[in-house]
Amino acid sequence: MNELFSNRISGVPPSFIREILKVAVDPSIISFAGGLPNRDLFPVDALQKATNDIFNEDGKDxxxxxxxxxxxxxxxxxxxxxxxxxxxxxxxxxxxxxxxxxxxxxxxxxxxxxxxxxxxxxxxxxxxxxxxxxxxxxxxxxxxxxxxxxxxxxxxxxxxxxxxxxxxxxxxxxxxxxxxxxxxxxxxxxxxxxxxxxxxxxxxxxxxxxxxxxxxxxxxxxxxxxxxxxxxxxxxxxxxxxxxxxxxxxxxxxxxxxxxxxxxxxxxxxxxxxxxxxxxNDLPAHIEKIIAVYGQQKLVMENAIKRCFPKQVTYINPEGGMFLWVTLPESLSAMEVFDKAIAEKVAFVPGDPFYVSKRGLHTLRLNFSSVDPDIIEQGIARLGKVLHKALDK
Structure with missing residues (x-):
């Protein structure tokens, strides 16, 4: 069937992150791979009320x-x-x-x-x-x-x-x-x-x-x-x-x-x-709740990195958002570390897919927004163990 596909789609690879998320579906894996909002912060009750109200007032339209x-x-x-x-x-x-x-x-x-x-x-x-x-x-x-x-x-x-x-x-x-x-x-x-x-x-x-x-x-x-x-x-x-x-x-x-x-x-x-x-509803007030939670989750991850990662590992401290960007020593390939991390039941996104031509890079992305603080600490400890072991070789 390959001969039927357009040239346009044949040259486009699948999303690397989506493929990683398939691996991380194992509930025993702590995943920092997705770019997911925190589901506990979704305004479920308010959205349910909004849905009921518009059905009651304007159901057909x-x-x-x-x-x-x-x-x-x-x-x-x-x-x-x-x-x-x-x-x-x-x-x-x-x-x-x-x-x-x-x-x-x-x-x-x-x-x-x-x-x-x-x-x-x-x-x-x-x-x-x-x-x-x-x-x-x-x-x-x-x-x-x-x-x-x-x-x-x-x-x-x-x-x-x-x-x-x-x-x-x-x-x-x-x-x-x-x-x-x-x-x-x-x-x-x-x-x-x-x-x-x-x-x-x-x-x-x-x-x-x-x-x-x-x-x-x-x-x-x-x-x-x-x-x-x-x-x-x-x-x-x-x-x-x-x-x-x-x-x-x-x-x-x-x-x-x-x-x-x-x-x-x-x-x-x-x-x-x-x-x-x-x-x-007051959207700014809702966003303030999100900011408070994400700010705390980011701080937990940052402190865990300071405790658990090798000193040669650096990271960018963001003013907001959902991600921490980590740079490993040049001797470590993030793709190789990823395989070892999965074996230790922790996932992240290697830096390679974020570059259009470079490969074998020593950068990686960690998401903190969708993981609870205690799980963040466990996951960073697992990843720190992997990094220390890789550098000790």
Missing amino acids: ILQYSSTEGYLPLREMIAADYKAKGLDINIDEILITNGSQQGLDLLGKVLLNEGDQVIIEEPGYLGAIQAFEVYAAEFNSVPVNQDGMDINALQETLQSSNAKLMYTVPNFQNPSGISYTNENRRAVAQCLSKTNTLLIEDNPYGDLRFSGEEKQSFKELLPEQTILLGSFSKTVVPSFRLGWIVAPKPLMEKLIIAKQAGDLHSNYFCQRVLHRFLQD
């Missing part, structure tokens, strides 16, 4: 087809939230999507031809790499550090390429957890302002800040070239698969056509439930 753009009152709420953060976003610039992942797919479908160049962070979000690989993009990776994107490397890349898109997660980046400083954001915007490259600012974790100060959006610094992606998956629930994309009108017209061809519209019933939940 909520089960009907709807507009491609998405439920208007929900888009109005998103626009109002942006306005509160200092960004003037028109409702017509907002398209409700099946998570921000569909936003990436729609952008690839609308903008990328085979061989078109995309600038991506190194390390970069695996979901974006996979989404753009489907459209046979050529990647130009630019390293990120504690301050954000390497500006010299970005300048060189822009001079030597003709990139249509640049993809960024500037707040608590996945996988590294770093956040671009305001100075770095201004420098990035200055570099791109001299080009026709569109910048994608994906911000699924931006509200999950437990230290530091809010940073400027690229939409403020580079308004005509910035596309925004957002999601309710990390702040409400992931199973609704509701996110959004903000794009200028000419691009939005094409995105709507592409979405109509793909699924007509995102789940209207879930949009109505979500809107009612947001209308009747």
